[in-house]
Amino acid sequence: MIALQFIEFGAVVASACYGILLASRKRMDFVGLFCVACAVAFGGGTLRDLCLDRQPLFWIQNGQYPVIVFGLAAVGAIAPGTMLRLERRLAIPDALGLGLFTIVGTGYAVEAEAPLFVAALIGVMTGAFGGVIADVICNEVPTIFRPAPLYASCSFAGAWVYIGGECLGWEHSLTLALSLGTVVFFRLASLKWDWRLPSVSHPEDPSGG
Amino acid sequence: MIALQFIEFGAVVASACYGILLASRKRMDFVGLFCVACAVAFGGGTLRDLCLDRQPLFWIQNGQYPVIVFGLAAVGAIAPGTMLRLERRLAIPDALGLGLFTIVGTGYAVEAEAPLFVAALIGVMTGAFGGVIADVICNEVPTIFRPAPLYASCSFAGAWVYIGGECLGWEHSLTLALSLGTVVFFRLASLKWDWRLPSVSHPEDPSGG
Amino acid sequence: MIALQFIEFGAVVASACYGILLASRKRMDFVGLFCVACAVAFGGGTLRDLCLDRQPLFWIQNGQYPVIVFGLAAVGAIAPGTMLRLERRLAIPDALGLGLFTIVGTGYAVEAEAPLFVAALIGVMTGAFGGVIADVICNEVPTIFRPAPLYASCSFAGAWVYIGGECLGWEHSLTLALSLGTVVFFRLASLKWDWRLPSVSHPEDPSGG
Numbered sequence: 001m002i003a004l005q006f007i008e009f010g011a012v013v014a015s016a017c018y019g020i021l022l023a024s025r026k027r028m029d030f031v032g033l034f035c036v037a038c039a040v041a042f043g044g045g046t047l048r049d050l051c052l053d054r055q056p057l058f059w060i061q062n063g064q065y066p067v068i069v070f071g072l073a074a075v076g077a078i079a080p081g082t083m084l085r086l087e088r089r090l091a092i093p094d095a096l097g098l099g100l101f102t103i104v105g106t107g108y109a110v111e112a113e114a115p116l117f118v119a120a121l122i123g124v125m126t127g128a129f130g131g132v133i134a135d136v137i138c139n140e141v142p143t144i145f146r147p148a149p150l151y152a153s154c155s156f157a158g159a160w161v162y163i164g165g166e167c168l169g170w171e172h173s174l175t176l177a178l179s180l181g182t183v184v185f186f187r188l189a190s191l192k193w194d195w196r197l198p199s200v201s202h203p204e205d206p207s208g209g
Numbered sequence: 210m211i212a213l214q215f216i217e218f219g220a221v222v223a224s225a226c227y228g229i230l231l232a233s234r235k236r237m238d239f240v241g242l243f244c245v246a247c248a249v250a251f252g253g254g255t256l257r258d259l260c261l262d263r264q265p266l267f268w269i270q271n272g273q274y275p276v277i278v279f280g281l282a283a284v285g286a287i288a289p290g291t292m293l294r295l296e297r298r299l300a301i302p303d304a305l306g307l308g309l310f311t312i313v314g315t316g317y318a319v320e321a322e323a324p325l326f327v328a329a330l331i332g333v334m335t336g337a338f339g340g341v342i343a344d345v346i347c348n349e350v351p352t353i354f355r356p357a358p359l360y361a362s363c364s365f366a367g368a369w370v371y372i373g374g375e376c377l378g379w380e381h382s383l384t385l386a387l388s389l390g391t392v393v394f395f396r397l398a399s400l401k402w403d404w405r406l407p408s409v410s411h412p413e414d415p416s417g418g
Numbered sequence: 419m420i421a422l423q424f425i426e427f428g429a430v431v432a433s434a435c436y437g438i439l440l441a442s443r444k445r446m447d448f449v450g451l452f453c454v455a456c457a458v459a460f461g462g463g464t465l466r467d468l469c470l471d472r473q474p475l476f477w478i479q480n481g482q483y484p485v486i487v488f489g490l491a492a493v494g495a496i497a498p499g500t501m502l503r504l505e506r507r508l509a510i511p512d513a514l515g516l517g518l519f520t521i522v523g524t525g526y527a528v529e530a531e532a533p534l535f536v537a538a539l540i541g542v543m544t545g546a547f548g549g550v551i552a553d554v555i556c557n558e559v560p561t562i563f564r565p566a567p568l569y570a571s572c573s574f575a576g577a578w579v580y581i582g583g584e585c586l587g588w589e590h591s592l593t594l595a596l597s598l599g600t601v602v603f604f605r606l607a608s609l610k611w612d613w614r615l616p617s618v619s620h621p622e623d624p625s626g627g
Contacts, residue, residue: 063533145241324481
């Protein structure tokens, strides 16, 4: 399980970097950088814990993560260029983190006896909604709701692989590897070949398709 | 109580349609349509359940509703025009849903021994705040906070009728009918005769009234 | 403890005034004024209570506060100028309230055995995040995340003074006075001498520093 802790650590770092760059695009100060980074890194898990009534929250129990995000935000405030160079190398940790958080969230929801479709949604929420909260705070329409390389969809696919494995009684580590692999493969493939869902035009919009 | 289930179903459909049209106005993709529709349909009830510490949440317990919203979002993505035609017929289901959710929310809050004024607020939150959350996600100032045909006010009036009936010991089905009728009547009348509250100008705004 | 209740009352009034003026800048109606004022006044405490699983929520238990905010919003809708004159005298109550809510939040988190750094963050959330929620609802990038006289930082400093006092076993009333004094002093000094954190430019922004 030491491997899972490495993935979790990488995911927090990747999320925080995304948040710090987003906040600096809005010319926030250090407070903004730190809070937006926390929103990306801990927002999805917090929503999940509130929805499933799990206490204490993820980031309260793992008190080291807010400290790490604080340190990253400090680096982002002093040397913004570092953050950018760091983020460029974070596509793989980010995809791994999306996969891990999806699976953990789905697993908790299945444990809490949520209906399967709802469990998959809670997996996606855990993996992908930190970024949604951060985008909303920064006054942006959430990136993952707009046509862009697939993100939530990869998480959704992986959640169903996990649920399938659990229902069919596969060995736990196999289910874990297959569902994590599904998310990572689809995410990296979407980035590489620019897979995206089409945008929907409002039916009354004259410029729409 | 089968009638109440029909009203609930209609309210979820009406809420989802509002969300899908809102999201398509922002040119989101299917993920955005589905998530915004869920925010409208389940946001108010989720806020209520979190504030009153009720578990499991409304949409986790009624796992069929997220599936219905998923289907509607798919229709909205493939044939946006259908959604528009559907929404035009949804003023009555929407008003009924506003009424039902207001009453249910107020009732839960009274049960939890909240002060009466707070119970009315929680009723309004249940009925009307899904739309607020969706508007905020879509980067819009919430519609129900701006001058427009009365919405939250109708819900607030109905909540007080319900509370009055409970305090005066009316028969439960009479209280239910009267408070539901109050919300629906005020909402439809506001739409028909364009009743609205005036906007407030900032005192330092030179163009203000 | 009667003094603390006066401070709490003053803080709710100051928060509500901020919210009412913010909402009127967006030309909302009475519903918007009231809801945004509630978001400022109760948002931070609600987040804290949800994160620490405390029930009933602050504003449900103290049912008089929503009524007071309702009254203030009515005054704000009828005589907006009053609100502005009121707010100009509210810098001190607001700073006292920031201090009080920070300390209460930090104290609850320490009680719940949160790690100390997390406890300080929850103190800041309690004191300062109502305004963040209101800004997000009003479609503004949160004020306290942008370069402006220090606000969250004053709260953070006071939280650490409180934690320090508790860890070193100071007498409770001394710890209280010192940490409250720290927040108020830093906040009023920041306002007077315009202390602020620098904004961070995005590394790829050509107009950035």
